[in-house]
Amino acid sequence: MIDRSSTTDRVAGALREMIFAGDLAPGGPLREVTLAESFGVARSTVREALQVLTAEKLLTRLPNRGVTVTELAEHDIEEIFEARLVLESAGVRAGATGADLSPSTRALATYAEAAGGDSPLVATHAHLEFHTSLVALLGNSRLVAGADVLTADLRLVLASVERQRRNARQQVAGHRRLLTLMRAGDEAAALAELERHLVAARASVIERVGA
Amino acid sequence: MIDRSSTTDRVAGALREMIFAGDLAPGGPLREVTLAESFGVARSTVREALQVLTAEKLLTRLPNRGVTVTELAEHDIEEIFEARLVLESAGVRAGATGADLSPSTRALATYAEAAGGDSPLVATHAHLEFHTSLVALLGNSRLVAGADVLTADLRLVLASVERQRRNARQQVAGHRRLLTLMRAGDEAAALAELERHLVAARASVIERVGA
DNA sequence: CCGACAATAATTGTCGGACAATCCTGCAAT
DNA sequence: ATTGCAGGATTGTCCGACAATTATTGTCGG
Structure with a gap:
């Protein structure tokens, strides 16, 4: 083309x-x-x-x-993560109640592969892709567009921070657990896992920005 | 100014x-x-x-x-309402668990007033304002921005449809019921009421567009 | 009459220059 | 210290131009 x-x-x-x-x-x-x-x-x-x-x-x-x-303050970071929680929770609910999980499964596979590589940037990118894939489980392009805006905002924050791959292996394991819970239809546990992950990620980002 | x-x-x-x-x-x-x-x-x-x-x-x-x-098809209308349900549900949850409801209360009051007036356009506008106020209960400007995008999309659809004020009185009553449930902290019932309203509204819009 | 194809027109995409309005900086005057 | 002003830098808006692309018309052979 x-x-x-x-x-x-x-x-x-x-x-x-x-x-x-x-x-x-x-x-x-x-x-x-x-x-x-x-x-x-x-x-x-x-x-x-x-x-x-x-x-x-x-x-x-x-x-x-x-x-x-655009410069984002700590308050913005909190907003971004709260908004992601809202959108991704809706996606996880859909995933725990019958939606086809194969897109998220694929996204996780590429993330796992990138986490093993030596480029933190592509690993981060794959990580964010997995999260938008959760929203995509709803099959609603408008919600995905909203998630993409949040992802761009987040990348803006990360741009001003030294990239370091922190325990990417462990992250992948957590995401795999999330998918397993969704497959099992355990909605409550899946939502809890998602929230735990996002809260931890937010803390990590805020800590790094503050440094 | x-x-x-x-x-x-x-x-x-x-x-x-x-x-x-x-x-x-x-x-x-x-x-x-x-x-x-x-x-x-x-x-x-x-x-x-x-x-x-x-x-x-x-x-x-x-x-x-x-x-x-931009031309929107029936599929887009369904997406818009589904996305609104996701965002407004999150707002209603916040409202049912302690958030300050006064902004929504005020929005409902102006809607009730507009519903009594003779301009369907301002009544519709006030109605949509009430719904955004639900999302605003989360206090997250990014989610409100997302809701505003959906509202604009919806207004785009409504522009191509003859405006008619249909049972605005009844609509206001339903919204009042929603606020009451939120004040009582009855999250499940409030969410059910919201979903019922949005499903009915979607059907109404689709029917009017199809005609 | 119809489809293919060339000529023509309309429209967008991009360029370059121009100038007023606004903002910023430094300095003089009060 | 504050005010006021001159000068320069930058944006906001205008104008005109032209190549690239698309749409329309016209022509021709079948």
């Missing part, structure tokens, strides 16, 4: 990667002319790309003062 | 109102030059406004073919 994306999309994509990779200092202003020159495109194209990312909440626009990489 | 909004925002706002009011035929293309002339602004400004609304999913962009008012 030949590349059919627009210039705006490619610029937005490049900026998105830079944001998630932590190449752009949070809070630092992104100058339109500077970006236009470095990408070799017109300023109007850069403006469109910036607006796309602003709509995704990755960038924040201050009127007449430019855009900056 | 003097008006500090940008031209782009005002154009986007005007278009949004036109969409919700049903002034723009769904599926019909919106021509950039036509809009620029009718609003008396430059094409680039129109493009930015269109991109804002595209990011909100109110408009759909077909590459090199322009934007159209």
Whole structure:
């Protein structure tokens, strides 16, 4: 398939990667002319790309003062995890009451594989993919879209933090336990497991950000 | 407060109102030059406004073919109501377990007042506001944002349907019952009441769209 | 009449430049 | 210390242009 994306999309994509990779200092202003020159495109194209990312909440626009990489406070992190708990709990309920678990099973397999690899970034990515796969168990694209927004927010936080693979092996085991409980139809236990995991993850992220 | 909004925002706002009011035929293309002339602004400004609304999913962009008012099928309506059930159920749980219910109480009061008035549009708006207030009981701005997206989607559907105030009196009574159950801390009954209402509303919307 | 195909028109995507409005900074004056 | 002002930087908006793409029309052979 030949590349059919627009210039705006490619610029937005490049900026998105830079944001998630932590190449752009949070809070630092992104100058339109500077970006236009470095990408070799017109300023109007850069403006469109910036607006796309602003709509995704990755960038924040201050009127007449430019855009900056969105900065999230501890309060935001708590919100993100609470919101994930709401959405993923709904997915787990569906999974514990008959929904097809094979997508989550596959996601866990790739996560387990990535956890054994030596790239914390791809492992984290696979981990987040597993969590969205839980929401996807509901088969509702709008809820998945909402989960994706939360995932992007979370990646924004993680970008400003040194990545370290912490006990990925243990994490995978916990997720496997969650899937087992869902297969057994034990809704209450599955929800408890999910909440335990998210609470621990939140603490871990907040601790790392605070450091 | 003097008006500090940008031209782009005002154009986007005007278009949004036109969409919700049903002034723009769904599926019909919106021509950039036509809009620029009718609003008396430059094409680039129109493009930015269109991109804002595209990011909100109110408009759909077909590459090199322009934007159209997003059309939603019956399947989308079912998704919207299922997603609302997930979010509002979480809010109702919070409400039934100690959250401050006064915002929802106020929202219901304005809805009751609007239901007595003679403008179906403001009554519908107040009704939707009440439902978002349920999600707001969680005190999580991200979940509220998600609920707002769903509300906008729903208003998009309603725009293509003749508005009729159907038994608004009865609706208000049902909502009052929901609040009472939450105050009593009867979580199960409150959730059941919410689900009953949403299922009925979904059926009503689908029936009207199909007609 | 119909389908294939070429010519034409309409529209979007991207570019470059321009300029007013706004914001920021430093400095002078009170 | 606060106010006020000049100057520069940056954004917001406008205009015009043109290539790329899509849609429409016209033509031709069957």
